Amino acid sequence: MTNDRSAPPRAADVLPDLIGVLGDVLRVDPQKIDPEQTFQFLGLDSLLIAEFVAVVNARHGTGLCASDLYDHPTPAAFAREVVRAASAVPAVEAAPAVRPAAADPVVPVVPVVRAAPAVPGREIVDVLREQLTAILCCDSWDVDADTPFPRLGVDSLLGAEFVAVVNRVFGLNERAVVLHEYPTLDALASYVAQRTGAPTTPPAVRELELLLDALHDGRLSVAEALVLLPRRAQV
Numbered sequence: 001m002t003n004d005r006s007a008p009p010r011a012a013d014v015l016p017d018l019i020g021v022l023g024d025v026l027r028v029d030p031q032k033i034d035p036e037q038t039f040q041f042l043g044l045d046s047l048l049i050a051e052f053v054a055v056v057n058a059r060h061g062t063g064l065c066a067s068d069l070y071d072h073p074t075p076a077a078f079a080r081e082v083v084r085a086a087s088a089v090p091a092v093e094a095a096p097a098v099r100p101a102a103a104d105p106v107v108p109v110v111p112v113v114r115a116a117p118a119v120p121g122r123e124i125v126d127v128l129r130e131q132l133t134a135i136l137c138c139d140s141w142d143v144d145a146d147t148p149f150p151r152l153g154v155d156s157l158l159g160a161e162f163v164a165v166v167n168r169v170f171g172l173n174e175r176a177v178v179l180h181e182y183p184t185l186d187a188l189a190s191y192v193a194q195r196t197g198a199p200t201t202p203p204a205v206r207e208l209e210l211l212l213d214a215l216h217d218g219r220l221s222v223a224e225a226l227v228l229l230p231r232r233a234q235v
Helices: 011-026 046-060 075-088 122-138 156-170 185-196 203-217 222-233
Strands: none
Touching: 011 075, 046 156, 046 185, 075 122, 122 156, 122 185, 156 185
8 A cells, every 4th residue: 555645635634724723813712613604704804814814824835815715715615725725836855865874873863843932132123024024025124123013014914914924933822903002113022022031132232233234235335334323323
């Protein structure tokens, strides 16, 4: 009997995970969700749809859009679409194993288990900025840590996607409304640091380090850095 490890996932295998994600988004018991009911009937509005799809994409490596839920309006139908989208993603071919020479000792490989990261405060802002710039499709230097999210172009849908990514990266379970309570990267980083127990770094120090990184990477000239330095150095 052949054991096919590369067999594609089935909708029946994906559906329980989607129901679990949907339960987290709706804050209801997943066992109470009927997979044949429409998302609209279950209470999924446009903001929650963006959050749900962002989490599904993160978990299954797909690139689905919020509008796909209108074409596949029930969890059961959407599970079939997730399977189709996941199957369309090119598989990453594993590198061939290299056999050590007979005289070389075989060193056992210790698997790395990734838990929710305890990221220092400065790195929290850097991580948040990196994720946000990827969503906004802009340069990280264009995103100030003390600028409110709406002024950066973060609307309700992008905010839901951003919070879903933040939850995945830091192991949290926040709702999109957290951006209203902590409306800047600095404020959100402080909150994330508090939740994860990570130390924080003064914003001025962080901005100076970001300026030096931009100078080192060639994204700023020395003259531009000298102009920005006095402003960034102010505490």
